[in-house]
Amino acid sequence: MARAVTTRRKTIATAAAWLIAFVIFFPILYTVITSFKTEPEAIAGISLVPSGTFENYVEVQTQRDYFRPFMNSVIMAVGSTILALIVAVPAAWSMAFSPTKRTKDILMWMLSTKMMPAVGVLVPLYLIFRDTGLLDTRLGLTIVLTLVNLPIVVWMLYTYFREIPGEILEAARMDGASLWNEIVYVLTPMAVPGIASTMLLNIILAWNESFWTIRLTAAQAAPLTAFIASFSSPQGLFWAKLSAASTLAIAPILIMGWFSQKQLVRGLTFGAVK
Amino acid sequence: MGQITLTKVNKTFGSTVVIPEIDLEIEDGEFVVFVGPSGCGKSTLLRLIAGLEDTTSGTISIDGKDVTGLPPARRGLAMVFQSYALYPHMSVYNNIAFPLKMAKTDKAEIDRKVRAAAETLNLTAYLERRPGQLSGGQRQRVAIGRAIVRQPSAFLFDEPLSNLDAALRGTMRLEISELHQKLATTMIYVTHDQVEAMTMADKIVVLNAGNIEQVGSPLELYRSPRNLFVAGFIGSPKMNFLTGAAAEKHDATTIGIRPEHLAISTQGGEWKGKVGVAEHLGSDTYLHVHTDEGGLMTVRTTGEAGLDTGQDVWLSPTPERLHRFGGDGLALA
Numbered sequence: 001m002a003r004a005v006t007t008r009r010k011t012i013a014t015a016a017a018w019l020i021a022f023v024i025f026f027p028i029l030y031t032v033i034t035s036f037k038t039e040p041e042a043i044a045g046i047s048l049v050p051s052g053t054f055e056n057y058v059e060v061q062t063q064r065d066y067f068r069p070f071m072n073s074v075i076m077a078v079g080s081t082i083l084a085l086i087v088a089v090p091a092a093w094s095m096a097f098s099p100t101k102r103t104k105d106i107l108m109w110m111l112s113t114k115m116m117p118a119v120g121v122l123v124p125l126y127l128i129f130r131d132t133g134l135l136d137t138r139l140g141l142t143i144v145l146t147l148v149n150l151p152i153v154v155w156m157l158y159t160y161f162r163e164i165p166g167e168i169l170e171a172a173r174m175d176g177a178s179l180w181n182e183i184v185y186v187l188t189p190m191a192v193p194g195i196a197s198t199m200l201l202n203i204i205l206a207w208n209e210s211f212w213t214i215r216l217t218a219a220q221a222a223p224l225t226a227f228i229a230s231f232s233s234p235q236g237l238f239w240a241k242l243s244a245a246s247t248l249a250i251a252p253i254l255i256m257g258w259f260s261q262k263q264l265v266r267g268l269t270f271g272a273v274k
Numbered sequence: 275m276g277q278i279t280l281t282k283v284n285k286t287f288g289s290t291v292v293i294p295e296i297d298l299e300i301e302d303g304e305f306v307v308f309v310g311p312s313g314c315g316k317s318t319l320l321r322l323i324a325g326l327e328d329t330t331s332g333t334i335s336i337d338g339k340d341v342t343g344l345p346p347a348r349r350g351l352a353m354v355f356q357s358y359a360l361y362p363h364m365s366v367y368n369n370i371a372f373p374l375k376m377a378k379t380d381k382a383e384i385d386r387k388v389r390a391a392a393e394t395l396n397l398t399a400y401l402e403r404r405p406g407q408l409s410g411g412q413r414q415r416v417a418i419g420r421a422i423v424r425q426p427s428a429f430l431f432d433e434p435l436s437n438l439d440a441a442l443r444g445t446m447r448l449e450i451s452e453l454h455q456k457l458a459t460t461m462i463y464v465t466h467d468q469v470e471a472m473t474m475a476d477k478i479v480v481l482n483a484g485n486i487e488q489v490g491s492p493l494e495l496y497r498s499p500r501n502l503f504v505a506g507f508i509g510s511p512k513m514n515f516l517t518g519a520a521a522e523k524h525d526a527t528t529i530g531i532r533p534e535h536l537a538i539s540t541q542g543g544e545w546k547g548k549v550g551v552a553e554h555l556g557s558d559t560y561l562h563v564h565t566d567e568g569g570l571m572t573v574r575t576t577g578e579a580g581l582d583t584g585q586d587v588w589l590s591p592t593p594e595r596l597h598r599f600g601g602d603g604l605a606l607a
Binding site for chain 1: 377420424
């Protein structure tokens with residue numbers, strides 16, 4: 001009897017999980033389907049069967065330059081991630097291994113910046129960017145993306161480093177390792193998986209960031225997010241082309257995510273699930 | 275060589291005094307066990323000797339040399355941790371070789387020493403494995419191997435067996451004792467398990483709330499505990515204590531008698547009681563007897579005691595094995 005209940009529960013849970021996954025996935029699927037429709041088809045109403053045209057992709061590639069925003073996205077996502085790691089690794093390190101009374105407060109304060117609506121600092125930031133000539137530059141946006149994601153990067157790394165048992169570091173000290181040797185031979189190899197998954201997540205976050213990228217860029221530094229948004233223009237809303245551009249924009253990150261999903265899941269559930 | 279001397283060693287964390295002030299002499303080649311309940315400061319004391327904690331005041335010297343201010347690596351000691359603290363990303367070989375690499379020993383020498391240690395500890399077949407692929411006992415051996423290769427002047431063990439199951443604990447206990455005989459190096463061993471202390475030690479240091487309650491050989495502590503704490507802590511099952519009229523009869527505030535020094539009879543004796551729970555171990559039986567004068571008392575009888583629960587019995591102490599304590603808790607002469 002108990003077994004029957006468990007089996008039924010399992011079936012229901014599985015079905016529910018599939019349903020939820022499908023609901024989450026549906027917008028992406030519909031974007032892909034729409035990208036293969038003609039513009040009249042796209043606005044005609046909900047239909048899951050496209051006519052199968054490739055003209056949107058051709059147009060996105062030829063009429064508008066896809067490569068430039070793509071490269072901007074790559075440079076900014078990777079650049080901001082590297083910058084964030086350079087700052088966050090030592091920060092998280094010191095907080096994890098030599099915490100002070102105020103460490104928790106600092107961590108909370110960092111996180112609190114994520115609770116503030118971004119639009120609250122839009123005007124001052126815009127003015128600073130305008131006056132320093134950072135508007136529509138890759139450098140400017142890379143800095144913003146670094147700062148926007150820094151709290152999350154520090155938090156993730158902090159949780160990772162905290163999981164490295166202190167006794168192992170003490171063992172290294174007993175074994176005669178200098179601080180440098182301790183970092184090179186013991187700490188870094190143990191921290192690499194954590195740093196790697198933090199890096200992956202940050203690249204995804206930076207790639208998808210659209211509030212600042214759309215507002216602080218025009219043509220030169222516009223990444224893929226701004227590129228997609230440009231299809232909703234004063235000339236009209238081009239659903240099919242917008243969908244084709246969106247598909248092209250999410251494809252690289254989707255592929256990266258697919259190949260690194262094991263690392264990502266481990267990174268996101270670290271400390272919670274063992 | 276590995277003679278360790280602690281002089282007026284004190285450790286405080288903020289306003290919390292962990293170790294008030296300790297003087298202790300550990301002879302070269304001795305197997306010393308620090309034993310005491312959780313939080314008594316035994317691990318802190320070991321970590322002070324290791325150099326993993328700084329002393330607040332006092333001096334620690336090894337072979338006559340003051341090492342109080344020296345970092346752990348320069349004290350010439352090796353430590354085995356409770357969690358084994360192996361490097362998870364390195365093979366067994368590299369784990370054992372690590373201290374030698376840090377000491378810049380040449381490769382051929384490292385190889386020879388690692389293989390010799392692996393041989394001693396039956397690890398030769400596992401040298402290429404990672405710690406994650408080993409059982410608890412094997413991991414513990416790797417940790418010991420890592421300590422051996424350095425040829426330290428003393429080994430420090432911090433509750434090394436508490437993560438192992440009972441059967442393996444027994445085996446490892448024996449292995450560590452054999453290792454001590456073979457190497458004849460000073461070993462300091464921390465445990466809360468008084469059985470480990472009794473079976474392994476040349477000298478036991480009983481700690482309570484950061485203070486040394488008594489130092490002595492296992493049998494000295496068993497035979498003549500200095501105070502109530504040591505009397506109650508050393509010996510298994512625990513010593514029975516009686517106060518009031520029963521103690522006054524012996525000119526003491528408290529008297530103590532070990533379960534194995536009580537005779538049980540159905541005819542007559544000093545204290546009358548009723549048999550409660552009986553724990554049958556096969557070779558021995560522990561009888562818990564509810565007495566009128568001493569409350570619940572434990573009696574150890576050899577073999578299978580043929581007594582039923584609820585049966586009336588009389589207990590009598592072996593007179594020369596009776597421990598008498600004064601009002602201050604100290605043993606009376």
